Amino acid sequence: MDDGRISRHGSGAKLWLAGGWLLLALLAALFAPLVAPQDPLAQDLMFERLPPFWMSGSEPGFWLGTDSLGRDLLSRLIFGARIAFVVAFAAALAACLVGSTLGLISGYFGGWADRIISRVVDVWMAFPPVLFAILLVAVLGTGLSSVIIAIAVIDWTRFCRVIRAETMGQARMDYVENARIAGYGRIGIMLREVLPNVVPSIVALLSLEMGIAVIVEAILSFVNLSISTDDPTWGGIIAEGRLSIHQAWWVLVFPLITLILTVLSFSQFGEGLKARFDPVLR
């Protein structure tokens, strides 16, 4: 019992820290025009490569400095969060819906449905994900919706595998047999009895997947395959920062920190939620 209590407290702190960061980032993204100190696209060659606020030579109003075109880094990060979050939510949700549904069917019904779905997943996962994403975007063309579709198409297998395994475990439990004896149909049992027991896993995975979507989007914008407009993206800022690393390290380091914190928070937030909402773990 003691172990349970300790880990629960640990997960509580994790949950609040991760949730706090995500909330902050989300609010910044939602109200970007209000909170961003500068126009993220405004170039000013007089202010190029200004250092962050604590270093000498910094200018007030440019908290994290500027890049080689004199654009405010903090504002670019805040506007970049918009695209990151849109991709995270849309892509993860789409992947979750497709993957969880197929996983539930595969795990609960078994038989030939399971065989077909599992083989498709095996084949799917044989593709290297990033190459697959680049290929898909090359085919679909760049743009926000292409990125979202590409991530969903690649990552539904993650949900499918985990939910399939969870469902198989639950379907063997006596309460499922009891429900059959009570006279429920198979689909009714799947939705009413089994699904609530795999929801904690779905939630944890969904959060994790949002983090992964953020990374994949950053990778795609790093290789200039994400959105084609001038809107700042974290991956794009990192790519630009790489070019001027010797003159202005902050252009590379701050977006990296933002990216890592966000991805880490998504995964920890998911774990924390699972621990909190799973009645058996609770």
Added chain:
Amino acid sequence: MNAAVNPCLDIRSLSAVLPNGVRVLRSVSLSVQPGEVRALVGESGAGKTMIGKAVLGVLPPSVRIVEGDILLEGEDLGRLQPKARRTLMGARTALIPQDPLTALNPSRRIGPQMTDRLVRILGWSGQRADIRIRQLLDEVQIRDPDRVTKSYPHELSGGMRQRVLIAAAFAAEPRLIVADEPTTALDVTVQKQILRLIAQLQREHGTAILFVTHDLGVVAKISQKVSVLYAGKVVEEAETAALFASPQHPYTRALMAATPRYTNPFASLKPVDEAVLAGLASEIAAADQAWRRPHG
């Protein structure tokens, strides 16, 4: 046919095989009269649980019934369409399971789990189901039904969970309850209370019970008739009192000798004799031979 003269449950020479051709049930015949408790005893692997599952229609997919009929109140279950069968079984049968922890859905509260079945399968109103559940929880001596119905299964003790399951089993007034070793997963002290509770509810509701157990002490306490099972074959069946007074089959005698007695706790237990097992083996082999001939 008049329903009153039909036995509640009638199993007629039921045989089931595994994919490798091994018979797990060997022409099992047994019947349970309305309001009667029939015990099914045997060692692990004797097929007791398999019979229960066959009756309730939840055999594992790998086990195939190759012969025999199961009749519930004169109705041949094998002849029914799956949907009709489900509805009939949901209304007329129930299970008291072995493990009260896994038999309840861990992520749903007790109350809805219990009322759900009444509302969805039997078409009761939610209010009527609620009242009924409270009444049953009272009958199984749960004093704080409010707390229990709002709890998740893991918040209750094993004994409480088993009481909940007993209440749920009796709630729809089924004609037949299959009790699959309902006391095995419980503490010895709780076992006795649960057994007494099942016996009491059985008497008050007049429900027939197929009571699966490996414990002869339990058999003596609760049942009117016994079937002794070995390797999927009924080796002896009798009135409970008669069986204990004069067991006919050597295996039954050996089982009784192997039961620990409180009157002499220091006596060592007697394992079932080699000669008895050899006799059983030849009996089973002969039965299989006779069975194979007409079935090819």
